[in-house]
Amino acid sequence: MGIKLPEPFLEKMKRLLGTEYEEWLNTYNRRRLYGLRVNTLKIGVDGFLAVSPFEGLAPIPWCPEGFYYEEEDRPGKHPYYHAGLYYIQEPSAMVPGELLGVEPGDRVLDLCAAPGGKSTQLAAKLQGEGLLVANDNARERTKALAKNIELAGARNAVVLNEEPERLVPYFRGFFTKILVDAPCSGEGMFRKDESMIAAWEKHSVERCTIMQRDILLHAAELLAPGGLLLYSTCTFSPEENEAQIARLLAGRKDMEIVPVAQQYGWSPGRPDWAEEFPVLGGDQHQEDGQEPRLSAEPALAGTVRLWPHKLAGEGHYAALLQKRHADGMDELQTKTDQHTRRHEGNSIGAAVKPQKKDKSAQLPSGSSSGSLRRMDKRTDGRDKRREKNRPGRQGDESGWKGARGKQGAAAPEADVMSLWQEFAAALLPDAPQWSGSLRVYGRRLYLQPAGLPELTGLRIVREGWYLGEAGARRFEPSQALSMGLRMDEATRCLDLTDSTGEALRYLKGETLHIDKERIVVRSGRETAGSGSSYVLVGINGYPLGWGKWGDGILKNELSPGWRWMG
Numbered sequence: 001m002g003i004k005l006p007e008p009f010l011e012k013m014k015r016l017l018g019t020e021y022e023e024w025l026n027t028y029n030r031r032r033l034y035g036l037r038v039n040t041l042k043i044g045v046d047g048f049l050a051v052s053p054f055e056g057l058a059p060i061p062w063c064p065e066g067f068y069y070e071e072e073d074r075p076g077k078h079p080y081y082h083a084g085l086y087y088i089q090e091p092s093a094m095v096p097g098e099l100l101g102v103e104p105g106d107r108v109l110d111l112c113a114a115p116g117g118k119s120t121q122l123a124a125k126l127q128g129e130g131l132l133v134a135n136d137n138a139r140e141r142t143k144a145l146a147k148n149i150e151l152a153g154a155r156n157a158v159v160l161n162e163e164p165e166r167l168v169p170y171f172r173g174f175f176t177k178i179l180v181d182a183p184c185s186g187e188g189m190f191r192k193d194e195s196m197i198a199a200w201e202k203h204s205v206e207r208c209t210i211m212q213r214d215i216l217l218h219a220a221e222l223l224a225p226g227g228l229l230l231y232s233t234c235t236f237s238p239e240e241n242e243a244q245i246a247r248l249l250a251g252r253k254d255m256e257i258v259p260v261a262q263q264y265g266w267s268p269g270r271p272d273w274a275e276e277f278p279v280l281g282g283d284q285h286q287e288d289g290q291e292p293r294l295s296a297e298p299a300l301a302g303t304v305r306l307w308p309h310k311l312a313g314e315g316h317y318a319a320l321l322q323k324r325h326a327d328g329m330d331e332l333q334t335k336t337d338q339h340t341r342r343h344e345g346n347s348i349g350a351a352v353k354p355q356k357k358d359k360s361a362q363l364p365s366g367s368s369s370g371s372l373r374r375m376d377k378r379t380d381g382r383d384k385r386r387e388k389n390r391p392g393r394q395g396d397e398s399g400w401k402g403a404r405g406k407q408g409a410a411a412p413e414a415d416v417m418s419l420w421q422e423f424a425a426a427l428l429p430d431a432p433q434w435s436g437s438l439r440v441y442g443r444r445l446y447l448q449p450a451g452l453p454e455l456t457g458l459r460i461v462r463e464g465w466y467l468g469e470a471g472a473r474r475f476e477p478s479q480a481l482s483m484g485l486r487m488d489e490a491t492r493c494l495d496l497t498d499s500t501g502e503a504l505r506y507l508k509g510e511t512l513h514i515d516k517e518r519i520v521v522r523s524g525r526e527t528a529g530s531g532s533s534y535v536l537v538g539i540n541g542y543p544l545g546w547g548k549w550g551d552g553i554l555k556n557e558l559s560p561g562w563r564w565m566g
């Protein structure tokens, strides 16, 4: 075995696994597995398989959009990656996003979201309906998070950089689905990423359990009655898994485990381990200051463990929880039954039929955006500090601008709007029908998803879909705008079909010679005022970014942060 695993870790695994220990240990001699997940915001699975250049794709049983690929395929180097047609994700890491059961129309929170693998999966489940709030408390990591969400083409996502506690006054009882993909000791990832071993030796399991407990307690506050919360880790230690859930349930009588059907080689959670390996440390959230006694709650067998010696993926844990409706258990039972049914049988995806829903009916009374604002003022008088944190404080210059962007100087809101309207009339005639509200920050324009409470005071990385910014005389469209479009939404576009030649040169930032006949102008859609030379550039029908065309030359408008790194 090439990997040197820490002795205390191996001792504990021996204790946990008993007779299965050797089989588990042998997995460290197996070759690493690679996975990609097709982004159904852009392309269907069949459509992707029809155009995929990768030879060795094999389905991942628990995720209808997921495929194992061969290392030599290097999908991260293909232009389709830059078009956001798929996300590269470890196969077991696709499970939490499947189990949460997100449907179009949900109000979804991904509380520990960076770098965004699961956020992009949740955004695809929403299919543009409802909203996604993707949050991470590590500022640097939110840059990758925002980029991945933009690359995926999510139009209805907001990215925040907050501590869970700070979200509570804004979003109490708001979300219908919450994912807590918790920071953890990462024991399940040692095979995939050896640097996790050093991190494990540095950050103790105990330290992680304290963070997880705190995050979970606030997540429970943010969940709407009847809503579902999926807790996941990529570690084996029971203190971070079964015991963490037992701990939450001991303190929150309104939460209950929704059993997950055991299939695909998944194993049941271990109730006995919650007793044997309790979460350590004092609990400031207990009213009487006492540690709740954890018992071997039998329902914990309805949580799920992914063991690498029992399936083709790394080690993970997942627990699905539901918050009861105040008026009793009836609806909980119905939901639980529905969810269990959905996850029985061979294909999760086949049973999850997208349907339009009005989730506003599930809002608890008093959580309309208006009352949230009032509650915020009552419970937290730090308005001045909030002002300092207004959007725009998160910016940087590497193609990752904060909500306000590099030219902090504000343009009159009306100017930004009129430049946008001129641009959209020329290039994106359907824009007036897009759902959401336009928001101006400085010179920058966002389309914020409908249904959000007021966010003033929170550290905002992306206020919504970033459309672009007002230049001196015209609107400059963003990369995020191009990634959220379909080619047929733009009146002028250029399709590059040669994935190894022109498309790569475009992605490297080169200027291209393009004959006029290749610029597709959608007949009857171009309107007056279409003097702008912007063209939406794509690969085989999927946008890659913007260019400006004139006299046979395509000027490359791809910003440096989005270019192909050879």
Ligand SMILES: C[S@@+](CC[C@H](N)C(=O)[O-])C[C@H]1O[C@@H](n2cnc3c(N)ncnc32)[C@H](O)[C@@H]1O
Pocket: 111, 112, 113, 114, 115, 116, 117, 118, 119, 135, 136, 137, 138, 141, 162, 163, 164, 181, 182, 183, 184, 211, 215
């Ligand atoms: C396992 S990673 C999340 C991976 C991510 N869900 C994905 O699929 O790409 C855990 C994340 O939790 C974040 N984190 C740690 N403590 C946090 C806290 N108190 N609140 C929010 N996020 C936190 C870390 O910065 C890290 O990005």
